[in-house]
Amino acid sequence: MSLEQLIEQCKKNDAKAQSQIYKLYASKLFSLSLKYSRNYAEAQDNLQDAFVTIFKKIEQYKSKGSLEGWMKRITINTALQQYRSVGVFDIIGEEQIEDVSVEIDNDNIGVDYLLKIIQELPDRYRLVFNLYALDDYSHQEIADMLEISIGTSKSNLARARLILKEKIEHYKASSNSQSL
Numbered sequence: 087m088s089l090e091q092l093i094e095q096c097k098k099n100d101a102k103a104q105s106q107i108y109k110l111y112a113s114k115l116f117s118l119s120l121k122y123s124r125n126y127a128e129a130q131d132n133l134q135d136a137f138v139t140i141f142k143k144i145e146q147y148k149s150k151g152s153l154e155g156w157m158k159r160i161t162i163n164t165a166l167q168q169y170r171s172v173g174v175f176d177i178i179g180e181e182q183i184e185d186v187s188v189e190i191d192n193d194n195i196g197v198d199y200l201l202k203i204i205q206e207l208p209d210r211y212r213l214v215f216n217l218y219a220l221d222d223y224s225h226q227e228i229a230d231m232l233e234i235s236i237g238t239s240k241s242n243l244a245r246a247r248l249i250l251k252e253k254i255e256h257y258k259a260s261s262n263s264q265s266l
Contacts, residue, residue, distance in 0.1 A: 089153065096144045104141055111154060112137075115161045121216045122165035124209070129165075136164040162221070166231055169209055195254060203253045211246035218243050 095103030116133050123129035217223040225239040
């Protein structure tokens with residue numbers, strides 16, 4: 087069955103078609119969900135909620151753009167809604183801090199370590215960092231999605247980069263001292 091046929095069947099609440107769509111996209115959407123969740127279990131819950139929303143709103147998908155892109159947006163919004171509902175962004179100031187660049191030596195720092203330290207960022211910094219640096223959203227789009235100001239988005243990104251820079255420098259220093 088083609089993707090278009092699967093979509094049409096999903097619009098008719100066909101469980102087999104929904105199952106096939108789930109199998110096609112669950113792993114990609116889970117990886118995305120994990121970026122915006124505090125842990126594995128929360129990512130699973132967010133993925134489940136996202137698929138419920140996807141199948142509930144499949145009628146709204148008008149085949150403009152890719153289905154995957156549409157589902158990714160729902161998955162991100164599902165995870166972000168959880169943070170908005172508990173006020174993660176309510177106490178954030180907009181004071182500007184100097185923007186920080188992070189130098190990464192690919193030979194010494196593994197992807198697993200980078201993902202680990204990104205996951206350890208405080209929620210508000212991790213979400214903005216992921217949206218901006220990993221998913222290419224603009225500060226305006228982030229501000230709209232998280233219901234914060236553009237200044238808060240920029241400030242949170244700078245803070246995230248600063249924390250990551252400090253962790254990477256510490257990691258490099260400890261790696262260098264162990265190799266001596």
